[in-house]
Amino acid sequence: MTVNFYPGTPQEILLPAKAWFIVMTLLAALLLNLLPWSGWWLWIRPDFVALTLLYWCIDQPRKIGFTIAFLLGLLMDVADGSLFGQHALAYSIVAYVGIVLHRRVQRFSITPQVLHVVPLLLLNDVIVLVIRLAAGGDFPGYRYFIGSLIGGALWPLISFLFKLPQHPRYDPDHV
Amino acid sequence: MEHSPPPFFKTGPTPLARLLIFSCLAFALLVADARFKYLETLRQIAAVILYPLQRIASAPASIVGRVGEFFVTQSALREENTQLRRENLDKSVLAQKAQSVEAENANLRKLLGARERSQMPSTIADVLYAARDPFSRRIVIDKGAQQDVKSGQPVIDGAGVVGQVTRVYPMLAEVTLITDKDHLVPVLNVRNGLRTVLAGTGADGTLELRFAPLSADVQKGDQLVTSGIDGVYPPGLPVAEVTTVDRNSAAMFAKITCKPLGGVANHTRVFVLHAKLDTPERPPEEVDKPVKARKGRRGG
Numbered sequence: 001m002t003v004n005f006y007p008g009t010p011q012e013i014l015l016p017a018k019a020w021f022i023v024m025t026l027l028a029a030l031l032l033n034l035l036p037w038s039g040w041w042l043w044i045r046p047d048f049v050a051l052t053l054l055y056w057c058i059d060q061p062r063k064i065g066f067t068i069a070f071l072l073g074l075l076m077d078v079a080d081g082s083l084f085g086q087h088a089l090a091y092s093i094v095a096y097v098g099i100v101l102h103r104r105v106q107r108f109s110i111t112p113q114v115l116h117v118v119p120l121l122l123l124n125d126v127i128v129l130v131i132r133l134a135a136g137g138d139f140p141g142y143r144y145f146i147g148s149l150i151g152g153a154l155w156p157l158i159s160f161l162f163k164l165p166q167h168p169r170y171d172p173d174h175v
Numbered sequence: 176m177e178h179s180p181p182p183f184f185k186t187g188p189t190p191l192a193r194l195l196i197f198s199c200l201a202f203a204l205l206v207a208d209a210r211f212k213y214l215e216t217l218r219q220i221a222a223v224i225l226y227p228l229q230r231i232a233s234a235p236a237s238i239v240g241r242v243g244e245f246f247v248t249q250s251a252l253r254e255e256n257t258q259l260r261r262e263n264l265d266k267s268v269l270a271q272k273a274q275s276v277e278a279e280n281a282n283l284r285k286l287l288g289a290r291e292r293s294q295m296p297s298t299i300a301d302v303l304y305a306a307r308d309p310f311s312r313r314i315v316i317d318k319g320a321q322q323d324v325k326s327g328q329p330v331i332d333g334a335g336v337v338g339q340v341t342r343v344y345p346m347l348a349e350v351t352l353i354t355d356k357d358h359l360v361p362v363l364n365v366r367n368g369l370r371t372v373l374a375g376t377g378a379d380g381t382l383e384l385r386f387a388p389l390s391a392d393v394q395k396g397d398q399l400v401t402s403g404i405d406g407v408y409p410p411g412l413p414v415a416e417v418t419t420v421d422r423n424s425a426a427m428f429a430k431i432t433c434k435p436l437g438g439v440a441n442h443t444r445v446f447v448l449h450a451k452l453d454t455p456e457r458p459p460e461e462v463d464k465p466v467k468a469r470k471g472r473r474g475g
Contacts, residue, residue, distance in 0.1 A: 027228075034225075034232035036304035066197045073201070078221040079229065081313055081342060081349045084214050085204030092201060096194040135209055137310045138356060138377055 014166040017060050021165055025052050026072065034079055043143045046151030049076060050094055050124045054117060055158055057098030058105050069095035083135055090127040094120055110156045118152035222344040229315075229347070233303045240443075295409060297446040298322055300330075303347065305440075312355040312375065312439075314338070318447060319346040327407055329448045335413040335436035336360065336401060337445050348447075352439050353414065354379060362414050363402035367392055370402050373415060373433065379440045382415050384431040389422050393431055409448065413437075 029048040037045050049072050056064045073088030080087070097120055098105075105116045125148050133139065188196075207213045300316035318324050320343045328340045330350045338358070342349040351358055356377035363370055369392060374385045387393060397417040403410025415433035422429045 031228060031232050034229055034304070036233055036236050038305050066193045070197050070200070074204075074221055075225055078218055078225055081315070082310075083205055084208035084218065085201040088204065089198060089201035092194060092197040096190055099190050131205065132310050136357075140310060 013168070014163065015168055017056075017063065017162075017166055019063060021162075022056055022060065022063060025056070025162060026068070029053075030072065030075065033076065044146050044150050046147045046154060047121065047124060048151075050091060050121060051117075051151045051154065051158060053091060054094055054098045054120055055155075055162060057095045058102045059159075059162070061099045061102045064095075065099070066092050066095055083131065086128050086131040089131070090124045093127060094124045097123070110159065113159070114152045114155045117155050118148060121148035121151045124148070219344060222347065226344075226346055229303060296449045298324065298449065300324075300348075300445055300447055302443055302445060312338075312352040312358075312377065312379070313341075314350045314352065314445075316348050316350055316445060316447070317346070319344045319348045321345055323449065324348045324447050325449075329408045329412070330445050331412060331448060332437045332445050334438060335415070336408060337437045337439055339407060340447065350445070353435055353437075354382060354439050360408060360414055361402045361405045362399040363410075364393065365398040365400055366394070369393070370404070371399075373399060380434055382433045382435055384417075384433065385428070387429045387431050389424065389426075389429050391429055391431075393417055393420055393429070395420055398436075399433060 026049070029052040032048040033045075053064070053069055053072065057069075069091040070088045073086075073091040074084065076087040076091075077084050101116065105113055108116070122145060125145055129139075129144065187193075204214065298318050300318040300322075303315045303317050305314045314337075316324075316330075324340055324343055326340055326343050330337045330340060336353055338350045338352040338355070340348050341351040352375070353360055353373070354375040354377070356375055358375040360373045361370065362373045371384050371387060371391075371393075373382050376383055384393065395417055398413065399415045399417070401408040401410055401412045401414055413436045415435050417431060418434050419432045420429060421431070
């Protein structure tokens with residue numbers, strides 16, 4: 001989907017993403033979030049669900065939307081045993097920004113895309129944090145935000161992996 | 176009507192409108208959950224949907240554990256075996272003593288007319304995952320309402336109190352650890368019988384005795400056990416050991432930190448006690464009688 005700024009280089013036209021593949025990646029992200037993280041791993045763990053959701057909102061904004069974001073948020077709230085609706089709210093807002101910005105972000109190559117993604121993941125953290133503080137929680141320290149930076153660092157890997165099934169198969173017999 | 180897009184470009188409400196709808200819904204859920212606790216059934220349903228995923232996600236760790244168990248060396252096993260034998264010997268001596276002491280104790284209690292402490296049935300539960308939420312100290316165990324786990328039941332391990340069941344799902348239960356920021360345990364100092372309340376700090380492995388006066392007789396190394404006056408934790412379970420006592424006369428209270436005796440941060444197996452405490456009946460709520468205004472209305 002990236003627009004080619006350099007006319008000299010060849011560009012591949014990608015196949016559309018399959019709905020089942022999107023569902024599979026979201027389930028995998030949910031599984032990764034549910035792994036028994038503890039200790040320092042808990043702090044550097046990115047929110048895989050937010051990351052995957054953001055990827056699909058930017059890449060396929062017509063196939064994914066608020067309903068899925070909201071439902072995933074509810075599942076995360078149950079898994080964490082936290083107040084109902086905090087992840088749902090955060091994911092909805094992240095999905096909104098992703099959908100609104102998708103044309104802009106798609107135009108950039110991977111590195112500037114990371115600069116768009118990290119603030120969005122931080123926004124996700126901040127929304128959850130604000131709700132927790134309003135509900136009487138303690139500020140857990142700035143290491144709380146490390147996970148989002150790691151999530152940004154994972155963005156190139158994720159966009160490589162998620163684009164794999166979209167590459168057209170080269171058929172030598174086809175004329 | 177002229178300005179609406181042609182029908183083949185119809186995409187429903189704009190993203191902003193959808194965002195507003197879903198944000199309102201999320202806020203409604205937040206308020207309903209935080210203020211009114213209406214959403215427990217919805218939470219139960221979502222928990223059942225999530226259950227298979229949770230089991231799958233906790234599988235890799237248990238597989239790694241089992242593979243590790245398979246590859247133990249013979250010397251390690253022998254060492255462990257001798258250690259266990261020695262412990263067993265020590266314990267059997269203690270157990271014999273305990274039998275006689277228990278019989279004696281029962282006799283004495285009968286003489287005193289005190290109620291006998293009831294034997295507590297317990298359920299062994301595996302910890303599925305621990306504290307994924309950086310804001311609170313909780314674990315999720317693999318026994319739930321189907322195994323008769325109820326909210327409020329104490330959870331212990333071999334060494335001491337771990338926490339308390341705070342939310343029950345059909346097949347899982349959530350346990351708030353004693354290190355959670357909002358968690359309190361009424362305790363008794365074994366050395367002198369001083370009753371205090373032990374509070375969690377939100378950090379792993381530290382607890383504190385809040386509001387202890389500067390002159391309180393607490394020393395480093397004191398053992399704290401549950402006092403049982405809360406009707407949640409049965410009396411006599413070991414909870415914590417005092418690690419530092421800081422009496423700064425400029426402060427109002429002594430700063431006393433303790434460390435939990437139970438493996439609060441690292442455990443794989445815990446006991447849920449189905450405790451039925453013989454607490455006296457709650458006194459009837461005192462109904463505030465409306466004070467009759469004696470001299471007409473106030474302020475006129």
